[in-house]
Amino acid sequence: MAPPETLPHEVFQAVRGPLRLTRAGMLAERLVRCFWPLWSVLIAALAALMLGLQDLVRVEVVWGVALALALAMLAALIWGLRRFRVPTREGALTRLDATMRGNPIQTALDTQAIGGDDAASLAVWRAHQARMRARLAEARAAHPDLRVSRADPFALRYVALLALFTALLFGSVLRVQSVTGMGPGGGGLATGPTWEGWLEPPGYTRLPSVYLNDITNAALIAPEGAQITLRMYGEVGALRVTETVSGNPLPEDGNTATAQEFTVVQSGTLSINGPGGRSWDVAMTPDTPPIVTQTGTVETSYDGEAAIPFSASDDHGVVAGTARFSLALSEVDRRYGLRIDPEQRPVIEVPLPMPISGDRSDFSETLIENFSEHPWANLPVTVRFSVEDAAQQFGTAADQIMTLPGRRFFDPMAAAIIEQRRALLWNRDNAPEIGQLLRAVSHRPDDIFRSAVHYLRLRTILRRMGNFADHGMTDEQQAELATAMWDLALLLEEGNLEDARERLKRAQDRLSEAMKNGASDQEIAELMQELREATDDYMRQLAAEAQKEAEQNPESEMSQNQQGMEMSQSDLQAMMDRIQQLMEEGRMAEAQQALEELREMMENMRVTQGQGQGQQSPGQQAMEGLAETLREQQGLSDQAFRDLQDQFNPDQPPGQQGQQPGEGQQQGQGQQPGLGQQGQGQQPGEGQGQQRGEQGQGGQPLEQDLAQRQRELRDELNRQRGRLPGQGTAEGEAARDALERAEGAMEGAEDALRGNDLAEAIDRQSEAMEALREGIRNLGEAMAQQQQNQGQQGMAEGTEPGQQRDPLGRSAGSNGQIGSEEGMLQGEDVYRRARELLDEIRRRSGEGQRPDAELEYLERLLERF
Secondary structure (H helix, E strand, O other), rough: OOOOOOOOOHHHHHHHHHHHHHHHHHHHHHHHHHHHHHHHHHHHHHHHOOHHHHHHOOHHHHHHHHHHHHHHHHHHHHHHHHHHOOHHHHHHHHHHOOOOOOOOHHHHHOOOOOOOOOOOHHHHHHHHHHHHHHHHHHHOOOOOOOOOOOOOOHHHHHHHHHHHHHHHOOOOHHHHHHHHHOOOOOOOHOOOOOOEEEEEEHHOOOOOEEEEOOOOOOOEEEEEEOOOEEEEEOOOOOOOEEOOOOOOOOOOOOOOOOEEEEOOOEEEEEEEOOOOOOEEEEEEEEEOOEEEEEEOOOEOOOOOEEEEEEEEOOOOEEEEEEEEEEEHHHHOOOOHHHOOOOOOEEEEEEEEOOOOOOOOEEEEEEEEEEOOOOOOOEEEEEEEEEEOOOOOEEOOOEEEEEOOOOOOOOHHHHHHHHHHHHHHHHOHHHHHHHHHHHHOOOOOHOEEEEEEOHHHHHHHHHHHHHHHOOOOOOOHHHHHHHHHHHHHHHHHHHOOHHHHHHHHHHHHHHHHHHHHHOHHHHHHHHHHHHHHHHHHHHHHHHHHHHHHHHHOOOOOHHHHHHHHHHHHHHHHHHHHHHHHHHHOOHHHHHHHHHHHHHHHHHHHHOOOOOOOOOOOOOOHHHHHHHHHHHHHHHHHHHHHHHHHHHOOOOOOEEEEEEEEOOOOOOOOOOOOOOOOOHHHEEEEEOOOOOOOOOOOHOOOOHHHHHHHHHHHHHHHHOOOOHHOOOOOOHHHHHHHHHHHHHHHHHHHHHHHOOOOOHHHHHHHHHHHHHHHHHHHHHHHHHHHHHHHHOOOOOOOOOOOOOOOEOOOOOEEOHHHHHHOOOOOOOOOOOHHHHHHHHHHHHHHHHHOOOHHHHHHHHHHHHHHO
16 A cells, blocks of 8 residues: 555545554554563552562572562563554554455555546546545544564462552552662662551451551551551661560560560550651450340240240350250159169250351340250259350350250150160169060050050060170260160051051941941940040041141141141031931931941041042152051961960960960060951951961961061062152152162061071161161152142133132132032042132132231131131
8 A cells, every 4th residue: 555645645544543542552552462471460560569579588588589570571571562563654554454344545546457547437437536535534543453462471460469559458559669678779768767567456356457647547447356567677676575465474575576576465555666666555355255045935836846036146246155054953843754863974965056148246146955855854954054265265055954855745655765874874873674674564565555566676675685684884875775766666666646546446346336226325426436545546647747837837738728627627527426316316317327427527527637638749649559468467477476476385286376474474575466357366367277387378387478478578569769849849858768778677587587587577667667767758858849839819610711710619710600500529638629619719818918898708708617
């Protein structure tokens, strides 16, 4: 391209401004790309001086680093000068022309190569030239490209800038002058002695450091524990330091050391005496110890989990805390198993929960722990809360005496076992007395245990306890027995609802049979009273189960229906009064029909705990399958227990097994549970001539027959585990793990049965049943969580207007109106559906954000129904 001086005047005038800016941008590009190492070294050196690094090392090191930096800067300067070229106006013109469409500057300098004699061709060329010159008005300066990432692939320039920003935040420009006093001919000899000082508060205060050279007033506030650092430059002894804030005695004429450090522990004065010296009155801000107090009341859930609220505060924040529980022996009721002195046990020390985020200077938290299995559960203890701050100061709350929260057991046998477990952990010398008491309370097992396996586990515990006590019980054996007694008590306690349901069914069957056989009025009155008591017990256990479910899953359907179950008890009593009145009047057919209605209502109440409307979901089918597997496993365990009895009593006739022994028999040979009913030791359906302990089905030994049945049950459980819903959720995975443990226990039981080790087989079957129960509970939690996520509002059947149904089950017409000609709830359970509607009305009436008119309407519905 021709030089700018040869451009036509009108062209040069149009692009003169953008041309200058483009050339300036090109100059900036070349300066940055050629001299970035030079200014990076300069910035790094300046940052080091502002941070005062030269004051932390010897003078020789400072001069060595200075020489290295000087050589680096010289090399960077030479490197940049060799690569630097001043941009020319021709180059700027070329770049500017490249930024415009059609290169109009180059076109303005071009001449027509051919067709100069042709008038038409010449006219076209001139029109083209005019168009290109008109575009010159659109000229804009080219943007400079200041990126040097290719020349600096490691981003060293940014490292230098980061060091400079750090120095601006935490350093001072005044520190740069300290380097002039190092070495001969420096500023230190010319101006006299100088000094520098810093006050650094403890890190936990989150306060900034203070550069004392910048503090000109005489007052200085320092937190307790702050570190003061002083550096003296110049002639030694020219400056002297006197202070009274560290609590350490100093010479009367002061300290002349060139480097001094001390900690602020009290208010006082700080003085630097000499040329350019300064003095401050230091006011120390004390660091107060933290404070902790127990607030509110202790809440305990049904499973013994305790929630103990507390609050803590500190001026700079609490870092940790502990709660210590020690036995208040003077407050213990020293009777029964607690008469003798307890064994020495360490205090319970639990870390206090701290806020994960936010300010810890003043907060309230809740300590949540479960102490149910500890020997001191439900006994008086002394609790002491203590917290610690960052300065390692401790704050302790006043000791309080409270009852250590623990789980309560309502089943009489479970409560007795837990009480004797506490006596065993109190002192192992109680073992003989514990064995006598438990044998005494379990001498009639049919009235106490609902399964023979439970009684066998108690007998095993008592036998092992006696053996351990005879040979000196160790700590491991004591802990093993305590764990076994706890597991047995849980097994007995959690079966209350099922027991109450069986008792209710038995009372209903007996009353129905008495009405059919024409029993006397006295017999019917006694059976009616038994039905009332069984119904009350079932409703009480059902309410307790609902309360447990509500505490575990507050949003579950059971917790919402709890109030409805409590209110329906009066209806049940009214129905039983009606049944008794009909029987007294001799209207047995109507009484039998009313009893069947009562039976259906109680069954519906049971179904609503885990079943929904219409076809069962996969989760409900899995629950029923696992429940059936648990029942079959219970039957196998009972059969194995009867076989074990036959081995110990080979001469006793099969028809006499399970009878109550006489007083002359040895302890531990009492009547076994479940063996005094129905066929005297036989399960329903067993043949009277079957020889127990000798042969099973098909002529095989009975143990091999039981092992085969155990194998089939394990295969069935494996199939159910593969189809278990809830995959991906924590509850679903927990259910799978529990079923996997159950399958392993079943495999161990199968091996023990093939080896004719019935005692080991029963133990493994007990473990399998425990794991099955845990899996069923986890699966129920997974189903409840799934129902909560799906929601229960606004769900209508079908998508077409004619297919939608209202909450009463009526179809909607094509225009959205509800028809009432068809029967409502055909094929539905009317009692269950009515209760669901009533629960929904109650739930909506409790939502305060609904309109007042709707709330009044809901209240009128509740008053009516």
